[in-house]
Amino acid sequence: MFDVKRSYLTMMKQIPFLIAAMIGMPSTSSANAFSTAYFEAENFTSQTGGNKASTEYFPYIGEGYLEMGGQGATVTWNNITVPEAGKYTLLFKYANNTEQDRPCDLKVNGVQIKNLAFGPFTKNWETHRRGVSSDYNEENYGWAKYWMTRVIVDLQAGTNTVELTATGVQGGPHIDNIGVSTAIAEPPAPIVNVSDHGAIGDGQTDNSQAIADAIEACPTGGSVVFEPGIYMTGSVTLKANITIWISEGATIRAFQDNSKFKNFSGGFFSKYFVFGNEVDNLTITGGGAIDGNSVGTLWNSVRERNRPTLFGFANSKNVTVTNIDILNSGFWTFVPETTDGLMIDGINLLSIHGYNKDGIDPIDVQNAYITNSTVTCTDDAICPKSYDRNVGIDNLVVKNITVNSTQWKGFKFGSATHGDFTNSLFEDLAFVYCHSGLALLSVDGSNVKNLRFNRIKMSNVQTPIYFLNGTGLRTGRVGSTVEDIHVSNIEVRDVYGEQGSSIQGADVDGTVYPIKNIYLSNVDVQAFKGGVNSVPNNPQEMPRRSYPEVTVFGTYPAWGYYIRHAENVVFHNVTHSVSPEDAREAIVLVDVTGFENKGQTHPLPVETQP
Known part of the structure; x- marks a missing residue:
């Protein structure tokens, strides 16, 4: 059944x-x-x-x-x-x-x-x-x-x-x-067809003005329709209270020319291919594709600051993006930000040429749902961020997402973490070939509370779990908290990095800011990567004003879980193995109070340090 x-x-x-x-x-x-x-x-x-x-x-x-x-x-x-x-x-x-x-x-x-x-x-x-x-x-x-x-x-x-x-x-x-x-079975009337404004889907014609004219002509509640074809264009400016209907077989494709991209206001970035500011009640759907046309070596240098973000919107309410493919970004791929009431469903996101091609980066969103989708990219796949300490992220639900590959994180909160991150659920996720599976990194002053990660599978990851309360070490706004994090029903195979997993708070000039109330239940890793022949010393603390990559800590003195500056960490039925054999312990605790390891008939040894 x-x-x-x-x-x-x-x-x-x-x-x-x-x-x-x-x-x-x-x-x-x-x-x-x-x-x-x-x-x-x-x-x-x-x-x-x-x-x-x-x-x-x-x-x-x-x-x-x-x-x-x-x-x-x-x-x-x-x-x-x-x-x-x-x-x-x-x-x-x-x-x-x-x-x-x-x-x-x-x-x-x-x-x-x-x-x-x-x-x-x-x-x-x-x-x-x-x-x-x-x-x-x-x-x-x-x-x-x-x-x-x-x-x-x-x-x-x-x-x-x-x-x-x-x-x-x-x-x-x-x-x-x-x-x-x-489903929206058909575009809501009245319909404005881009072809009626001169657009030609031949893969060559510059349709920038025709598309702009069609969007401008669309009345409240109506639809701008793209019939099957390839519509070349410069930047597209969205507007509120309409539907953009990209029919199955239709593609809105960018020119490979920086001069074709507008500078927008209202968003975190200024250069986008498709963008809207204050676009309440906007729907984008239809079964077609938005293609940034970044292929080969175009826009693939991390030092190229003029690269266009593919698709985004900001300062909006009630935006729906469903049943489209989002392809080939020059920079971050899909950036919904400062939006309350967001539904993303049924999308395929593919952006594999070059670097910094994040997948979906929700920035300072509330009541947002990302479901039933696939993500393939070269940087963080699902990456909530906060740049506004007065907004943050609340009630973000991510379910039934498959990350096919990324050179970086499958899921990462951060590293931009200025506003709080609360009351969110991440469930039924699958990651394959990621640098880290789950990364939760608070380094700019964000308070993180009441998050649940459930039913997640990963294969070929360097680091399965990396949780860090960096308490504002990057910005100097110390004192943040990371607490009440529940991780359950996780299955990991083939870890390829020696760092294992880590759960850490921070010691700032002798004052400890712990990570606390962390619960892992039914977590199985087969197997962590071993082969370390001698036990390294405890790593340095998180450096000030540095990027919180796990590699800054080097190799941990545990092959499984390294836990430092923590309160009330509870493991229940947490199982793991290591291959090949390793000189380190499975779990190392440093400055940890209230650790419990329950539900194992023969629990692996734990090394505890003050």
């Missing part, structure tokens, strides 16, 4: 501090009207043709994934439930390790909908395999790379039946889960 723990009702009730944010948004046509659920594909209810639930290729969301059989194989889910009849988007998160499509016919409640291509993640796998850690299985690399395919369907209230039949000779794909989200 389906895992109904991920249903609509429990998304509303799961954690008390999220209820108000989830049900309290104003009644508008934007983020408030949105609801979503997802169902684990491995929990199919019937099948023919050799489909099976599998856990062979790690990581994945949930307890496994569906491995479809050969041509003609059919799989059925007869317990897809929604609260009321209407239009919904089905979001299939799938993997295809080949260079060909793996098409399937889709039926819903017995009605043929369409043939879904389930195309490959890439047709040049060597580009993506290059540079992965030496112990990664390159032959199977693509079975851990997921993408979303989307289709709008009619569903009835209550139970629905979804069926896929593989039609290609290679059979069907692997499917991790099926998202079900409320």
Whole structure:
């Protein structure tokens, strides 16, 4: 049967501090009207043709994934439930390790909908395999790379039946889960088509003025529509109270020319490809793509300060971004900031050429939801930040996100941490090939409290967990707190760095600012990287005004968990191994009070220092 723990009702009730944010948004046509659920594909209810639930290729969301059989194989889910009849988007998160499509016919409640291509993640796998850690299985690399395919369907209230039949000779794909989200089935009227203002989707014409004219002409509540085609343009300025409908097969693509990008006001950066300031009740959807066109060596130098950020908005309320692909940024990719009431759902984000290509960087947002998406980038994948000490981040929910690869962090709070970071949930995440899995770094004065990380899987990470109360050491605004952090149901395989995991406060001129009330439950790491032949000394304290990278501490005297300047750290059923053998202890405590290690029949030794 389906895992109904991920249903609509429990998304509303799961954690008390999220209820108000989830049900309290104003009644508008934007983020408030949105609801979503997802169902684990491995929990199919019937099948023919050799489909099976599998856990062979790690990581994945949930307890496994569906491995479809050969041509003609059919799989059925007869317990897809929604609260009321209407239009919904089905979001299939799938993997295809080949260079060909793996098409399937889709039926819903017995009605043929369409043939879904389930195309490959890439047709040049060597580009993506290059540079992965030496112990990664390159032959199977693509079975851990997921993408979303989307289709709008009619569903009835209550139970629905979804069926896929593989039609290609290679059979069907692997499917991790099926998202079900409320859909805007068509662009709301009145419609303003960009082609009516002179736009031509031929991949050559400069459509900058035509697109600007169409957006300006769109009345409140209406839609600006891009039909299939490639629309070359300079910067696009968004506005409030409209829908930008990028049809399936349509791409808004940037010119590779810095002179085509505007300088905007209102955002953290000044140069964007697509941006809006004070764009309340904005929706961007439709199934198409926004493409920054940063490929090859263009905009790939970290010293190039004129690189454009791809997509963002600021100082807004009730913004929805769903069912689009966000591709090839010159700098950070997707930067929603200072927005209250944000829904991001069903996106594929891919930005792999060059450096500093962050994925999604929410800055000073409240009541924000990021769900049912994939991220592939070269810097931090999901990276909440705060630049305003009076705003910060509150009620941020991130669920059902697969990070296919990044050269840096899978999830990172920071390093910009000026405002507080509170009352947030990160659940059902999968990271593969990341520098760090979970990084929580408060170094600019932010108070961090009441965060939950649950049901997270990682593979090939350098550092699984890196939590630091740097108490304003970078800005001099000392005294911040990091407390009440709950980490549960975490599974990690193949750690490739010797640092292990760390949980640290700070000692500033003899005054200790602890990290406290840290709870790890059902966390399993197989295996931490060993091979250190002698035990190093305790590392230096976090240096003042430095970047809080884990490497500033060097190799810790623990192969598993190094915990320093901490109060009330509780481990329950925290298991781990090391390979190869290592001279260090599994857990080292330095200036820690209230440590408990529960739930293990034979707990590994812990070294305690004053």
